[in-house]
Amino acid sequence: MEYKAKYITPDIKLSWYEDTFFKSDIMFDHHMLIWFISGETKIVQTDATYIFKKGDIFLIPRNQLATIINYPKHGQPHKTVVMHLSVERLRTFYANLNVKPKALESQKIYCFTKHPLLESCLSSLIPYFEMKDLPKDIASLKITEAISVLRAIDKSIDNILANFEEPGKISLIDYMEKNFMFNLSLEKFSYLTGRSLTTFKRDFSKAFNTTPQRWLTRKRLELAHYQISEKNKRPIDVCYEVGFENLSHFSHAFKKHFGYPPTKLTE
Incomplete structure (x- = not known):
C-alpha cells in the first residue's frame, strides 16, 4: 500500500491510497469532515454500514467506533480532503454563542452530499495544498467557515459540535x-x-x-x-x-x- 498526504495544517489534509485497499478500526478523537474526490469507502458501525464515493461529503462524530475500508475505484486512487474539527477549536467557536446542546442517545454519521455551500468550502482548499506555507490565520478561517456552513445547513449539528463531554462510566x-x-x-x-x-x-x-x-x-x-x-x-x-x-x-x-x-x- 502506498499512502500519501499533503497538509495545509495538522487539521486539514489531502490524503490518498493507491493500493487495492486500506482498512483500519478507528475511534476519532476529533470530528472528521470528509469530502470525496475519488475512490470509495465502506464504513461499518455497530448498527449501520455506509458506502461513500466520489462527490460525497460526510461528518464522522468523535468517539465513534468504526471499521473503515478504503478502495481505489475506476482506476483512480482513494483520495479525500479531510478536516479535523477539534474540541479545542470548537470550544473557541462556541465560547460567545448561547448554545445548549441536547444529549443524544446515539451519534450517526452525517451526510451532506451535493450541498453547494459545503462543497464550495472544501473544494476551495485544493489550491492551498500546492503552497509550502499558508498563513495560520487563513487556515483557521477555512475551518471556521466549514463550521459555520455546517450550522447553516443543519440546525441539529450543534448537538454534536457543541457537546464537549467525555465518556462517562457505562455498562x-x-x-x-x-x-x-x-x-x-x-x-x-x-x-x-x-x-x-x-x-x-x-x-x-x-x-x-x-x-x-x-x-x-x-x-x-x-x-x-x-x-x-x-x-x-x-x-x-x-x-x-x-x-x-x-x-x-x-x-x-x-x-x-x-x-x-x-x-x-x-x-
Missing part, C-alpha cells in the same frame, strides 16, 4: 457486546467505557470470567462463522468486518477455534 457488558468487532486497543476500550485501563481489566474479568483478548477473539470468530454460513458473505470480506487485520491470521484463528477453515462453509 461494560452492554458496550462490549455491541462493539467487540472493532479492533481497538484495550486503552481505547477503557476510555470509551469511562474507566482506567486497570479498572477496565478488573471489571472485565468479573463480568466475563476471562481475559479481554480471549473473549474478543472468540466473539469475533463466532460472528464471522454466522456471517459466512448464514449471510453467505465471503471470508475475505468478513475477516475485516469482524476485527481481524488480515486473512491469514483470520483463517488460522478460525481453524484453530472451529476445527476447519472458513472456506469450508462456502463449499
Whole structure:
C-alpha cells in the first residue's frame, strides 16, 4: 500500500491510497469532515454500514467506533480532503454563542452530499495544498467557515459540535457486546467505557470470567462463522468486518477455534 498526504495544517489534509485497499478500526478523537474526490469507502458501525464515493461529503462524530475500508475505484486512487474539527477549536467557536446542546442517545454519521455551500468550502482548499506555507490565520478561517456552513445547513449539528463531554462510566457488558468487532486497543476500550485501563481489566474479568483478548477473539470468530454460513458473505470480506487485520491470521484463528477453515462453509 502506498499512502500519501499533503497538509495545509495538522487539521486539514489531502490524503490518498493507491493500493487495492486500506482498512483500519478507528475511534476519532476529533470530528472528521470528509469530502470525496475519488475512490470509495465502506464504513461499518455497530448498527449501520455506509458506502461513500466520489462527490460525497460526510461528518464522522468523535468517539465513534468504526471499521473503515478504503478502495481505489475506476482506476483512480482513494483520495479525500479531510478536516479535523477539534474540541479545542470548537470550544473557541462556541465560547460567545448561547448554545445548549441536547444529549443524544446515539451519534450517526452525517451526510451532506451535493450541498453547494459545503462543497464550495472544501473544494476551495485544493489550491492551498500546492503552497509550502499558508498563513495560520487563513487556515483557521477555512475551518471556521466549514463550521459555520455546517450550522447553516443543519440546525441539529450543534448537538454534536457543541457537546464537549467525555465518556462517562457505562455498562461494560452492554458496550462490549455491541462493539467487540472493532479492533481497538484495550486503552481505547477503557476510555470509551469511562474507566482506567486497570479498572477496565478488573471489571472485565468479573463480568466475563476471562481475559479481554480471549473473549474478543472468540466473539469475533463466532460472528464471522454466522456471517459466512448464514449471510453467505465471503471470508475475505468478513475477516475485516469482524476485527481481524488480515486473512491469514483470520483463517488460522478460525481453524484453530472451529476445527476447519472458513472456506469450508462456502463449499
